[in-house]
Amino acid sequence: NLVSFSDSHSFWPYRLGREATIFELEKLTYQNILQAIRDNGLEHGFGKNRIIQTIETDPAYGKYHFDGHRSCNIVFSPEETGKHDRICPVCRKQLTLGVAYRVEQLADRPLGFVKKNAIPFKSLIPLQEIIAGVYQTSVGSKTTQENYDKLIQLGGSENNILLSLSGTELAKVVHPKLAEAIIKSRNRQVEIKPGYDGVYGKPIFENADQTKEPQKKEATSIPLKKKQKSLTEF
Ligand SMILES: [Zn+2]
Structure with missing residues (x-):
């Protein structure tokens, strides 16, 4: 097994x-x-x-799931990589191949x-990542922590929240959009943008704050992540 x-x-x-x-x-x-x-x-x-x-x-969360080049902004599925002969169309060098590509090479059974x-x-998404995704903030932000604490007070443990509590129960303590995202994660309805060339995969959520522009999301989330990395260096 x-x-x-x-x-x-x-x-x-x-x-x-x-x-x-x-x-x-x-x-x-x-x-x-x-x-x-x-x-x-x-x-x-x-x-x-x-x-x-x-x-x-x-597995799409992993930093090396798909193939690509971080600096050239190229992300390919194993199939697309095959079509491009493993060469980056931007810089013409060999692509950084990911786990999925290797799995495809070794597979003796079809996908699925x-x-x-x-x-x-x-298949679950960490609770902090769901909260951060819905609020378009970082996993270490105050908003994430506040919502996380509220949910833990309600459910006792992360697994109980992610696996068992109903949407109605969840929505009593957090934004309905967040409650909905937790249920979607449980039902494996959350799409994940696969990681590649050292970039983590990212779940894609509907924004809780509908006023934010999609472009703004990217701009705010990247510097926050960088800040967080430097913390670990202390
Ligand atoms: Zn390249």
């Missing part, structure tokens, strides 16, 4: 605990966990100790293939 666990690239809460494996066990023991991991349900169906679900982060008895998975 495929299991999922997150690795900690940094200590920021929105980078921790992003992936998980959910077990159903008769009793929490080493043997039962082992049995659950080995039980693929194919021979006798699933036993009493099994994996019921995994929680994933969309689901094996028999596959264990279902959920």
Whole structure:
């Protein structure tokens, strides 16, 4: 079976605990966990100790998912890269190839293939990123923190907010647009602009403040991110 666990690239809460494996066990023991991991349900169906679900982060978030050149402003899917012979149409040098390209090279099954008895998975976006996306601000901003605190007070844990609470409950403490975005994330209806050449992937949200121009979004979000990076250098 495929299991999922997150690795900690940094200590920021929105980078921790992003992936998980959910077990159903008769009793929490080493043997039962082992049995659950080995039980693929194919021979006798699933036993009493099994994996019921995994929680994933969309791979498009990664800094090197798609191919491209950051400085040339070129982002390509593996297919587009193939059409361009892996060469950047702006500077004519070789493109920085991403994970998706390599996956395509190694794949022996078509995209979207689901094996028999596959264990279902959920794909989530970190709560701070949803808030920051809806308000067009950074994950470390005061607006993000205030909304985050309100939600945690309501739901107790991030996973409870992301996976269980209803839109009506969420909208009691935060902007309806934010509540809607959380539900959309849960239902995997949020489109993600894939990362490439060292640029993180970004979820695309409807703005809570409709008065802001789309162009303004880009201009404000980039310097904020840069500021945040310098913090880690201290
Ligand atoms: Zn280039």
